[in-house]
Amino acid sequence: SAPAAAAPGDNYVVDDALTSSRTRWFDEARFGMFIHFGPYAMYRGQYNNCREVEWIKRQCNIPWSDYEAKAAAFNPTAFDANAVVQLAKQAGQKYIVITSKHHDGFAMWPTAVNRWNIRDHSGFNRDILRELKTAATANGIKLGFYYSIWDWHDPDFTGNFPAYITKMKAQLQELVTAYDPAVLWFDGEWTESNPTNPWSAQNGEDLERYVRGIAPQTIINNRVGKRRAIDGDFGTPEQALAGSPPSIQLNESCITINNTWGYAAWDTNFKSPTTMVRDLATLTSNGANLLLNIGPTDTGAVTTGQADGLRGIGTWMATNATAIHGAGHTGLVTQPSWGRVTRKGNKLYLIVNNWAGTLHLTQRSPFTVTGARMIGSSSPVTVRAAGDGYDFLPSGAATNTIATVIEADIVPTA
Ligand code: FHN
Structure with a gap:
């Protein structure tokens, strides 16, 4: 008999066999490090009387002239890729996902697509994504990139959307070619109620197809599209523990080590190693990963509070990682x-x-x-x-x- 007609989106339900070989490392990793780092760190969480972090430009109504001046002074000389990777490794984290571009549109690598990037705008003459890639690879850790679809800086985002998409694809091509990311972690697709974000379900399908074409091995999160249950490879519950199967095939909870994603000098509300280990155990028992976020300071340093938390987890993992790595849900x-x-x-x-x-x-x-x-x-x-x-x-x-x-x-x- 003739096969049933494909329903819209069927081609995005990833083949199980293919998925298992391509995504196995991710499903075994269980624990990764998320890093929110960009020029927003320059404000250290405060603009006049307004407290915000990576959203500070928008939530505190900072004029672009001010934000661009701050970004021009961005000079994170204390960023130490080896130290970050060692911290991750010691904590038992198997992969790192860093913001290559957040909603402010600022590229953390020397993109040729525009000058709103860490080399051309800030004059910071190092490639920290390259440094991270090198350090991570040397230590058996995978590197992935967060990339915000939503872009506040590029006027084409609201003015000429097709032109924006062309530039976005060109940036993704750069990232894939230069750094071969293990994960592309999209975000900013979700502002459905926001009329300034025209991202549609069709745009998501199109972007996923594009990325699969240029990076067939790369694992993509579900925020590439608007249909979270079927877009991409894995679900992304935020500041919440992913539930137990059955749900979509892979899940990764992203959780901050304190209360904020980027760096805020006032946010010292660090979770205890006990809380984080128990969350990691719960997620592992649910067959899900934990992507634990830190936000380096304006100089690129990881604060003591963040490092101590990771080390505390590492002390537990040094003995007990076998219960986490490669482990998962038991229906028994x-x-x-x-x-x-x-x-x-x-x-x-x-x-x-x-x-x-x-x-x-x-x-x-x-x-x-x-x-x-x-x-x-x-x-x-x-x-x-x-x-x-x-x-x-x-x-x-x-x-x-x-x-x-x-x-x-x-x-x-x-
Ligand atoms: O708006 C962002 C936020 O700044 C942060 O990047 C988180 C991480 O999952 N995602 C968005 C909110 O959903």
Whole structure:
């Protein structure tokens, strides 16, 4: 019989087999670093009495003359790609996504498309995207770029949209050719209610097709288009924990280490390593990634507060990363009140936040536990069938104040 007619958008439902080989590294990574960095950092979160960050131009009604003057003085000599990459690596992050262009339209690489970029406008004679790429590659970390579709600076965005799209594609071509990004992370497609943003569903389809054509291996987020469930390769819940499957195939929650994306001197509300590790465990147990954001200062430095948070996560990861990297959702158990359970092959990882009391696991599908042990300790763990599943009885105390991990060998029996 004749195949069913393709519904609009069907060609954007990515083939599973293709997806699994192309996107496998992303699905195994689980943890990445997001970096919001641009000339908005020059305001350090404040313009007169107005507090804003990467939106400061628009929300604080800064005249372009002022913003352009600030951007001309942008001179982030303290940006140290190696230090950033080491921080990410130490935290157990497998990829970095940095803003190549935010809504202010400012290119963080020496684009030939316009002069509104870090070399021609600011005279900063280094290519920090290149430096990051080099440092990341040397350390086995992937580099991707955030790119804002919405552009406040280019008059063609509102004046001559086809001309704007041509320039946008030319910039994306530059990024792909020069840096071979592992991820293109689009944003700013969402202002549907904003009449100054004419981005349509068709524009999204067209851009996705264009990027696939020039960068077939590159992973694209769903904000390339307006139909978030089917555009791109992965979903992007923001400041929220992605839920458990089934949903769209891949998900990545982007969450800030404090309250803001770019640098604001007043925002020192850093999340604790405990909160972030537990969020990472929850996301891993849901089969989703965490893209944890930092915002370097106007000079390009990573603040102590941000670095300390990442190091705190790294201390936990140094022992327990096996419960995160390559691990994911398990349909075998009900997530317990005392923590989260992830699965990698025939191992379950019980990430125990609350060690006191019985560690009971409720089975949803049959499996047998053939052995269990604490990670980072030689204390044995006894397992016994109990009620609707298993009880785990560790012989020692918790080894970690954030979460202690028990690894269990399992044989699924269904
Ligand atoms: O407006 C941006 C915001 O500045 C930031 O880049 C976040 C990151 O996901 N995205 C937008 C809001 O959805």
